[in-house]
Amino acid sequence: MVLKQREQIATMRAAGKIVADTLALVAEAVRPGVTTAELDEIAERYIRNAGATPAYKGYRGFPATICASVNEEVVHGIPGPRRLQEGDIISIDVGARYRGYYGDATITVPVGQIDPEAQRLLDVCRESLEIGIAQARAGQRLTDISAAIQRHVESNGFSVIRDLYGHGIGRKLHEDPLLPHYGRPGQGPVLRPGLVLTIEPMIAAGAPEWRTLDDQWTVVTLDGSLAAQFEHTVAITDNGPEILTLP
Template sequence: MIIIKSSKEIEYMRRAGKIVSETLAILQESVEPGITTGELDRIAEEYIRKCNAIPSFKGYYGFPASICASVNEEVVHGIPSKRVLQEGDIISVDCGAILNGYHGDAARTFAVGKISKDAEDLIQVTKESFFKGIEKANVGNRLTDISSAIQEYAESRGYSIVRDYVGHGIGTAMHEEPEVPNFGRPGRGPKLVNGMVLAIEPMINIGDYNVEVLSNDWTVITRDRTLSAHYENTVAILDNGPEILTLG
């Protein structure tokens, strides 16, 4: 069942989303060669709790950290650790916060120092594909209108869309109905209505779209070990157009 949010609930989610966006901005400033992914996790948790919020991910199905930190060929669900970031790496950081019982959820891919042109282009196209999807996130459209727009944009630039992991509804639970694929034919799925809130999150690879899960049962990597990028926001579908709740 898709849970429609009231204006008051969306305001709660707006506040949670602001904390997430602020956390990601702090992390972007912190990402540099020599820092560990574990230190980034510490910074994120400290800020989220300072805002009287709770990290959404910590303990979620047993996940051990407050952010997902996925480096280079890691697509999603990378576990923060003592891994030291190196010049030229890229890191996808997924972050969530709970405030007043409601979640905000967003992800960004950051450059570590100077990166290759291929990596820069991947990060940029991943972000742009999200905004192409948002152009279709209007009341009266169908869910896969968003999906199709994301896929068309990314593939037209030579990239592949991860199939095994998708976006989702969000509210008092981190993952609610409906699933939000980043691929598919337009005109399918539920009709978009005022009060739906979706976490829309393109995951895009330089190489093939196939992925596999490492032995830690969390970290997802590209099967061909090519770079992957991730861009996500929590988005409210409103009568006057979509509102991104995690852009600050």
Template structure:
């Protein structure tokens, strides 16, 4: 069942989203060669607690960290580690909080120092595909209008969407109905209504779309070893159009 949020619930979700955006911005400023993702994880948790919020991921299904830190060919759900980041890599950070009973969830992929043109294109296309999906998150559209907008933009630029992991509804639960695929035919799926809140999150591979999960049971990597990018926003569907709750 897709839950419709009240005005008060949306206000709390905006607050949760603002906290996510603020902390992701702080983490983004710290990314540089030599920094470890474990340092970033600890910073995220400190900043979260400072604001009176709770990290949404830590302990969720047994996940051991506050952020998902996924460099290079890691697609999503990567573990923070003490390995220093290396110049030329890209790093995806997925982060969420719980604030007054409601969740915010967002992800970015960022360069570690200077990166090559193909990696920069991957980041630009993935970010833009999220924007294209959000533009379709409006009253009267169908869910797969979002999906199709993402997929068609990504594939037009020669990249592949990941199909094993998808976006989701969000609210009191981190993952609510409906699932939000990054692929599919337009004009299909549930009708979008005011008060729905969706976490839209394209995961895009530079090579083929296939992924596998490592032995830790969480970390997903590309099958061909090529890099992957991930961008996400929590988006409210309103009569005035889509509202990004996790924008800075």
């Protein structure tokens, strides 16, 4: 695990603000009839104008600035000509590199009016992220975060997607350790001040199994049920968790 100094975390906070502001701008543009490619253009323009570079574009061959995952798409959806429809939900995942450091965050938003159960899925996912962040304290074990998320999600009748992880982040987009969003508490490394993690629960209305589409990127629920994701970049500090991806 790479522990960050105060100055490095300050730079990551600046990167995180660019990510958060990008997400807010893209979320404002979400409406029936807009294409996911149009949302991607908004994000890339803002990130570059802020003096940062899109973290995902070109990363391992990914072709776009945002991941735009609609309905049963869990993560890594590729923006394109698809037009959003009333009642859809869309997860928007944004990463930015600023002065050598990364920020990374995700929100899931409704497209117009959505079904009450779809809204409950979004609410529970957001709550699970908040509950997980509350466990991200020095002296805790890594899977204390995991277990708290799983407990909240499953107690509300939803499932945690398996084998897709949060992770350390800093000069690299993906660093150790990997963070599952399910599991027994009290396992994994002890959390130490200076560790920065992405906490990013992905949950489904149905079963937790998934598959990857032929584009080799888009992950969808195996049973076609709706999926949601919320994510923040979080620093472990002596004074508790600090969310670095706030607007």
